[in-house]
Amino acid sequence: MTSIDPQMRGADPRVAGGRLTVDLDALVANYRQMAERSTPAEAAAVVKADAYGLGAGPVVAALVAEGCRKFFVALPEEGLAVRAAAPDAEIYVFNGLFSPEAASFYREGRLIPVLNSQTDLAIWEAHGWDDGDTPRPCALHVETGMNRLGLTPERTRILAQENALTGALTPQLILSHLACADTPAHPMNRQQLESFQALCALFPDAESSLANSAGIFLGGEFLCDVTRPGVSLYGSNPVNDTENPMQPVATVQARIAQLRQVPAGGTVSYGATPVTRDTLLAVTATGYADGYHRSGSGAGVPLRNAVPQGACGFVDGERVPVIGRITMDLTLFDVTDLGPDALQVGDLIELIGHNMPVDDVAMACGTISYELLTSLGRRYERHYVHGGDRI
Template identity: 50%
Template structure:
């Protein structure tokens, strides 16, 4: 089916006006969720929709996963949960940041499940249900990341507390692996053992441990509800493992000008020198669009020995030269046939031809950050799920 277009605000570009565009393959998104279901072997597999669906649009991603069969969703904030509830009335939505004082109304009004992350939040939740209302919650246990969650010993004490109020009966326990992207890391097994101890103490309760990377090490980590995130969006979950997931997002930028420059001249801020006579394509993309400054050459933040990023133009890889600026980036197209690159052409920054993992590596970051940093200046093209 041909792409359809969706714009959050009337000020966003439409076809022909765009300086940069994102093509989002919803069939690949659905296929990636199904692939994680098969890999996990779980009867239920959730989908994580944090950060506006990892930058691709929460509503489009939510509908796509729901159509594919997902009925459990994780978001970061109650506001994200409220947005998702408006389009998916029949699913369970878990809010990973939990319930804090002042947020209670959103959880009750939009039927959101708070993931309780601290003793302070537990007090807030207990006060919110003190009128006898029956509302589910999840308990987050910190098994080794020292981020959110009750300490293991506190969770065990809560499980064995005979005086625990009957109104506090979590439907699920949750923890998060710190090093799942390194399958051989010893902390993975330690966290698994600690989490199992808490699950056994609560007796007959659902549990969720595996994120995208946590699904790959094996079924010991899966528990009843795996919750993949980055892998669904085509990202790499495990270090050193070529991702089996399909690319979902392709980012492209318009070429505004093609110009000739002589050896010894320089390009961009900081005056990166040219070693040869060069043909340079100026693309309408920059760090204001989430195309990071560290992708370019001559930036002090760049890791030593890692080359600058490249793009793909007319099927050929072309290197980025000079520094990425707010709105513009230089690409060296000298090795392409003269006249083959013209203003109005589009260069792929990452996606189907240029793996997002390679671009993230060039930036000294991870694909999570690239996806969630995408700005609102792109024209977004959603390719519908193929029937």
């Protein structure tokens, strides 16, 4: 891969308020690790929500080059974007069919729907596409404990009997979702596995898939035939209370728009957060419209319980705290301890990256890395690193 679609470049770097750098080499390394952990199963890749906010086109192209042949998205329009970067891949769409008209999207992109309900089954039987001699290829989502989407065990058994007679559908993959895989000792994991195995036995010709990123670390029988790593590919720790084995992929930086002095006793931002010393502020041109959540606002703002002091940035070798409330387009950092001449307008403060792990930032915002990454806005200038070079 030697080029990036200009649409993926984001904002013009001359005027952008921040920078998002996506390390595709780290992404590929994370996929390689998850593929090795998945052996003997095949590792697919979950690239929904524009590859967790990092750009489906470049991400999918890098994964295809590494050998990934199966991808999962949430919606058919996402599937069409993946198809453009992966012409020969199997692309599964989690959220199923909303109407008969939706079937045309699947036909156009040779997308494989994940059928979640009786309605999905009926629509696909009537309007699905045929792959040569294979009638209406699909995946079946079976319910094992999440009680979200999915066919009930009873409906799954009926379908297995009916389809054995009619051959109206070709289930290529049976899947379910683990509710508590990020807590390895949770008894729900084993309960779901046993329920899933019983339902998979009804479709002996189909592959099976149960493990998400955290499920892969459960190993053994949980791996089934196909694993579905998602957030781990993008650098987040998939298992609670463990050291993160994944490489950071996204680096988010905010540009300093102004440096200003506030005397002790002054106040900053909405709600008038007081400052208790003479303070040097770095006013950066990134805010919650860019995915830097308001709940990460500085100490004294009653928006979260997990990390009372709020979020921090990293610049000039030091962590610097957010001060006051994060606003739509601007965030304030207390850079007093760096000295009066350390920074200047136009410098960048790291919000997420090697020095500010995405899981730590998410905790400071009272959320999870999934939400933080998928919230990244389109106002960043975007850079992609591949083969050690910025492309």
